Amino acid sequence: IASKLPSVGTTIFTVMSQMAAEHNAINLSQGFPEFPISEELIELVYRNMQMGHNQYAPMPGLPALREEIAQKIAKLYQTEVNPDEEITVTAGATEAIFSTIMALVNEGEEVVVLEPAYDCYIPAIELAGGVPKTVALNPKDFTPDWEKIRDTITEKTRMLVINTPHNPSGAVFSPEDIKELKALLEQNPNLLILSDEVYEHIIFDDKPHLGVLADQELAKRSIAVYSFGKTFHATGWKIGYLVAPTSLTKEIRKVHQYNCFSVNTPAQFALAEFLKDESNYQGIGEMYQKKRDYFVERLAASKFKVIPSYGTYFQILNYDNVSQESDVQFAERLTKEYGLASIPVSAFYQQKTDNKMLRFCFAKGEETLEKAADILCKI
Numbered sequence: 001i002a003s004k005l006p007s008v009g010t011t012i013f014t015v016m017s018q019m020a021a022e023h024n025a026i027n028l029s030q031g032f033p034e035f036p037i038s039e040e041l042i043e044l045v046y047r048n049m050q051m052g053h054n055q056y057a058p059m060p061g062l063p064a065l066r067e068e069i070a071q072k073i074a075k076l077y078q079t080e081v082n083p084d085e086e087i088t089v090t091a092g093a094t095e096a097i098f099s100t101i102m103a104l105v106n107e108g109e110e111v112v113v114l115e116p117a118y119d120c121y122i123p124a125i126e127l128a129g130g131v132p133k134t135v136a137l138n139p140k141d142f143t144p145d146w147e148k149i150r151d152t153i154t155e156k157t158r159m160l161v162i163n164t165p166h167n168p169s170g171a172v173f174s175p176e177d178i179k180e181l182k183a184l185l186e187q188n189p190n191l192l193i194l195s196d197e198v199y200e201h202i203i204f205d206d207k208p209h210l211g212v213l214a215d216q217e218l219a220k221r222s223i224a225v226y227s228f229g230k231t232f233h234a235t236g237w238k239i240g241y242l243v244a245p246t247s248l249t250k251e252i253r254k255v256h257q258y259n260c261f262s263v264n265t266p267a268q269f270a271l272a273e274f275l276k277d278e279s280n281y282q283g284i285g286e287m288y289q290k291k292r293d294y295f296v297e298r299l300a301a302s303k304f305k306v307i308p309s310y311g312t313y314f315q316i317l318n319y320d321n322v323s324q325e326s327d328v329q330f331a332e333r334l335t336k337e338y339g340l341a342s343i344p345v346s347a348f349y350q351q352k353t354d355n356k357m358l359r360f361c362f363a364k365g366e367e368t369l370e371k372a373a374d375i376l377c378k379i
């Protein structure tokens, strides 16, 4: 049959995790934490199941959870969002992104994606009949090139996808980037922003997370996407949410209603309770910063060059002092011969790249990070 997504294969995360398992390698490829989630959160799910909260939740999400999300947003971004009309609980950020693109991008409309980009944006754009237009981030520090972005936007452009803190690089938006983004919206009255902020709490070195919700002008034109999987170390739960103005939310919910309808009920009850205590999410940037520092310090004796990571749980290393192989070949050899799995950064590009970079996930215990760093120091 004619494929709707001819260029899509198995994701690099699955490929590398499988290769890691086959070769008994340390798996720093696919991004997921190695440590357990909060006992209290587990207890809350269990208790809610026992209480009989086991049937369908309301389509947009449990009202109590949306209320807590609104309060969290008020605390973090000093803004009021309406939980009934502007917040939708989704099956992870992935479903939020998919439903948003399906609902808002029409046949032939262009969507600008900044590369390297997380892998789920472009297939969704293609399924919606949209046309992805990729713009490379600055290859040295992964900051946006606003001039190139401006040059790529035409009257056909419906949406710009941004991601801060950025997977795979750990780059974060600066106040200057926010200024540029606002200017772009002023110049392009029909443009929408899809802002992937799943790592909003995983940000380092006392930098603030500059999300779209903190700015009224941006919030009016944006769909912001978040993930409890990242925030509570529970990537397997697949629960997230999106925040968008009422008129956009109405359209996005039409897709969510038939793509998913509603999300795991006992987990939503548990999250509503767990969110009441902000210490459950406020300390996680610090916790991950220690892991980043531990990993990076142990690489001081290696030939790999560290590209600074200011957020997420990913660290990019440049290996051009070590090998001239392509990143796909080198990642494969590192897994099979040295027992350490990573992600080749070229997997996040549509355009051809040869930048000799691998992404390592440091959401792991010290012992794992130490073993991984020891391997890298021996190469």
Ligand code: PMP
Pocket: 031, 091, 092, 093, 094, 095, 118, 163, 166, 167, 196, 198, 226, 227, 228, 229, 230, 235, 238, 239, 240
């Ligand atoms: N966006 C980015 C940048 C991500 O890294 C991820 C998860 N790796 C997602 C979206 C998807 O999040 P979820 O697992 O909640 O669907």
Ligand code: GLN
Pocket: 011, 013, 014, 029, 030, 031, 032, 167
């Ligand atoms: N977001 C995870 C990463 O970047 C992977 C999620 C997935 O396997 N689809 O590694």
